[in-house]
Amino acid sequence: MSKINRVLIVGGTHGNEITGIHLVKKFERHPHLIQRQSLKTFTLLANPQAYAIGKRYVDTDLNRSFSHQDIENPHLTSYEAQRAKEIYQTFGSGGSQPADFVIDLHTTTANMGLTIILDHKEPLYLQLATYLISLNPNIKVLYSRIESLDRPHLDSICEFGCTIEVGAIAQGVLDATLFQQTEKLIHAILDYIENYNQGTLPTSKNQLTIYQATHTIDYPRNDSGEIQAMIHPQLQFKDYQPLHPGEAIFITFEDEEIFYEGDNIVYPVFINEAAYYEKGMAMCITQKEEVF
């Protein structure tokens, strides 16, 4: 396979997820931190206007603006639609400075610890995940693509990419421990790519645990669309932990419990993510899988 020559590190795709923004600013002050012998690294603050106003986005979610259909649609003129086109035309496949690999830095109010979100199950990704977990066994590997959906995320602009999702962190807040762990994870990914390019990756045949998204569950809502229940205290902050059929997932404002009606044990993630109330998503259901 060809080498990965150009890596793009992106912060602030969501303006109120400031861990990635301050990491990118740090890397811009100290560029040697992200340089490796066989590759060139670039940084990008993806949504500076959203950061300036302390919001996820100005007009629309930038991290849902990268489908090919939207990128090629001249009638989409919102701030984020324009920004997506600029980013794609610069760093996308066929752009002026095309990246081979993009690392997009996010945080979540869900208790997802250190999560790496991958899109494909090619060997490069599986080996990357195995390498990262060998350094830190607490890292979780999430495949969030639900097959029926188009893929509009920033990390899809070039051949290889991943999203780092770290939490629980409130929007607009820095958590020093998670900041430092995110930085370590970025260095580990760059080291992996360096070893990949140099052909010095250790052969690994370890089993790898991944979490494959299957569907999402919304909050119970009334006819006006207003939520009628909260995440149940027994489920709050329990991302990646087994949820059994019949266990409580919501509690209404009137103290009635609502139970999980699936047939199998599942592993919810993005539980109580602030930005997903408006997206109609209280949690994302995943299945735990072992791959080799």
Added chain:
Amino acid sequence: MSKINRVLIVGGTHGNEITGIHLVKKFERHPHLIQRQSLKTFTLLANPQAYAIGKRYVDTDLNRSFSHQDIENPHLTSYEAQRAKEIYQTFGSGGSQPADFVIDLHTTTANMGLTIILDHKEPLYLQLATYLISLNPNIKVLYSRIESLDRPHLDSICEFGCTIEVGAIAQGVLDATLFQQTEKLIHAILDYIENYNQGTLPTSKNQLTIYQATHTIDYPRNDSGEIQAMIHPQLQFKDYQPLHPGEAIFITFEDEEIFYEGDNIVYPVFINEAAYYEKGMAMCITQKEEVF
């Protein structure tokens, strides 16, 4: 002392602190929950436009818009300035439906548990605090007024008032446990006022621990005003715990520790509150006092 006949419960003074908003909506669906024999209870969603856009405020912080000077200034025409005037003209002293006591519901990203913020040390307040702590010893009593400052908070619109501050909760998120605990606290305050009106309060001579704000500490910043450090991991989520001179309070993005330079043990609160980055406040320093 005269009776407290009219109590106002306020949610959504900040549009992204949604616990109070959903509590007010619950009380509006079930008004009997907040009725007591000797008093009339009202509810208010203070900043509906900020709630609609998922932000703390539209133009300016509503909970800093109630100084007498601002209320009487006809040149202030921002959304929140107008809203403050409307609220004051309705529920303030001399308003069309004047309240005697206001309970203003807030959340914080700081780990402040269940905090009641009081403004005066009159017997009514001290007895209220003692009563609440007798029901739940985890409740903290904070006097946040720093004498040199004017008092622009919503809970100052009538003779008696308090602010309930609950956390840690991310902005835009409901935490079911803290929702239920906040509701219990409101019921306890109403019960206290009912007993006060009926003259059936037990005489209490217990010692009461309060936290008196003395000053605030900002993040280290560069010449452009950008923060250069984060709350130190040893201090994160340690609200109300003793901070000793020489202990680390910040860590820079370059991993340098910054230490507390005061001369005495203090008790920081509002540590890493998201909304206070823009206010130049990383934490609020308090002294622990015993009152009788």
